[in-house]
Amino acid sequence: MTAPSLYNAVVKRPWLLKLLQPVANWYTNAAGYRQMGLRADDLISEENETVLKALRRLPPKESYDRVYRIRRATQLSLQHKILPRSEWTKPEEDVPYLTPILEQLAAEAKEREALDTMTVLKKH
Structure with missing residues (x-):
């Protein structure tokens, strides 16, 4: 299950997007x-069965890169350090790679539920 998002409502209103963009940029940088x-x-936490299924669907390179990034971040956290500015993730590199798979799994689950609860009526 994915978190609710107001993205579509904000994008449809340019004035609201212009107002919230600096706040969003600040929040992303403050998250660290x-x-x-x-x-x-x-x-995204790996404690959910849906997330584990999505991780299994990742291409091998993307899966390896994810593990590498998480291990490097864990090591940096233990050392109380951050990366040099040149190695920080740039905003254009921070694209969703797991969220589309999670959305696909949610759509599949919804379709499966609809098909499992379907009833067939016989005409006399």
Whole structure:
């Protein structure tokens, strides 16, 4: 299950997007995950069965890169350090790679539920 999002409502209103963009940029920088070399989707907890299914669907390279980023961030956290600015995750690199798979799994679950609860009526 994914978190609810107001993204579509904000994008439809340019004045609201212009108003909230600086706040969103500040919040992303304050979170500090990019300073550790992580992407936003790296922060998704692996305790959910749906997330585990999505991780199994990742291409091998993307899966390896995720594990590398998380291990490097863990090591930096233990050392109480951050990466040099040149190695921080740039905003254009911070693209969702796991969220589209999670959305696909949610759509599949919804379709499966609809098909499992379907009733067939016989005409006399």
